[in-house]
Amino acid sequence: MTNAIVRLAGVKKSYPLGELTVHALRGVDMTIQEGEFTVIMGPSGSGKSTLLNLLGCIDVATAGSVEICGEPTAQKTERELARLRRDNIGFIFQAFNLIPVLSVYENIEYALILKGMSEAERRGLIEKIIEQVGLTGHRDHRPNQLSGGQRQRVAIARALVTRPKIVLADEPTANLDSETGKSILQLMRTMNEIYRTTFIFATHDPDVLSFARRAIRIHDGKIDSDNAVASSTSPNARKKKALPTKRAHKPV
Numbered sequence: 665m666t667n668a669i670v671r672l673a674g675v676k677k678s679y680p681l682g683e684l685t686v687h688a689l690r691g692v693d694m695t696i697q698e699g700e701f702t703v704i705m706g707p708s709g710s711g712k713s714t715l716l717n718l719l720g721c722i723d724v725a726t727a728g729s730v731e732i733c734g735e736p737t738a739q740k741t742e743r744e745l746a747r748l749r750r751d752n753i754g755f756i757f758q759a760f761n762l763i764p765v766l767s768v769y770e771n772i773e774y775a776l777i778l779k780g781m782s783e784a785e786r787r788g789l790i791e792k793i794i795e796q797v798g799l800t801g802h803r804d805h806r807p808n809q810l811s812g813g814q815r816q817r818v819a820i821a822r823a824l825v826t827r828p829k830i831v832l833a834d835e836p837t838a839n840l841d842s843e844t845g846k847s848i849l850q851l852m853r854t855m856n857e858i859y860r861t862t863f864i865f866a867t868h869d870p871d872v873l874s875f876a877r878r879a880i881r882i883h884d885g886k887i888d889s890d891n892a893v894a895s896s897t898s899p900n901a902r903k904k905k906a907l908p909t910k911r912a913h914k915p916v
């Protein structure tokens with residue numbers, strides 16, 4: 665049985681900009697089942713980050729409904745949204761949002777402290793994820809002592825360490841060399857297969873697309889196409905081979 669973990673209906677998002685209004689999302693319907701590995705692609709300015717911010721309960725829609733893990737978000741208070749995020753979502757931002765005064769280890773640890781985990785439990789998880797993202801020699805560095813790619817890996821480790829139900833990532837590989845990018849995507853793919861973590865990425869990177877099972881293309885704030893991907897990296901996908909595309913949305 666499948667469960668919808670994300671459900672959007674008629675979602676619009678507008679930003680006032682002086683005299684003007686920018687219509688960043690212009691009616692998005694989208695359902696994502698638990699355990700999917702989906703990329704959202706589209707040109708710069710098409711609304712990808714706006715969409716992820718709504719999924720991550722960082723922003724609220726101007727119109728339409730957003731349901732995350734079965735919970736409609738529209739009527740929730742800031743506090744309730746923060747709880748929904750903390751309990752279910754790992755977010756990897758385009759700007760990494762690391763805490764400058766904390767080390768790599770402490771930045772990752774912070775996510776676990778918020779969950780109320782004991783120090784002994786935290787230590788094992790943090791050491792493992794630091795190794796998995798290739799930062800073993802950098803655990804005591806502060807963000808300003810790291811390269812852009814290393815900072816991005818800290819942000820990824822922080823999002824994954826809590827084993828959230830949903831991981832949202834805005835250009836997760838933008839600052840990584842191709843080898844590191846692939847090994848991190850492989851780590852995410854393994855999490856996806858073992859824990860059924862749902863991954864939703866906004867990206868321009870064709871390497872990310874090759875790890876995905878579904879590609880949603882947006883253009884000018886609307887979904888253009890929504891297709892299954894025959895991923896070269898998934899044993900299951902190889903068996904299924906080029907899935908016939910199931911259009912969840914009418915072309916616009």
Ligand SMILES: Nc1ncnc2c1ncn2[C@@H]1O[C@H](COP(=O)(O)OP(=O)(O)OP(=O)(O)O)[C@@H](O)[C@H]1O
Nearest residue numbers: 679680681686688707708709710711712713714715
């Ligand atoms: N806070 C804001 N105020 C006004 N306009 C905004 C705001 N945030 C985004 N926009 C506008 O909304 C539209 C969609 O922006 P968004 O950041 O979602 O695009 P994107 O697809 O993520 O682009 P990129 O690939 O460049 O990251 C753009 O026209 C952008 O200028």
Ligand SMILES: [Mg+2]
Nearest residue numbers: 712713758834
């Ligand atoms: Mg963006």
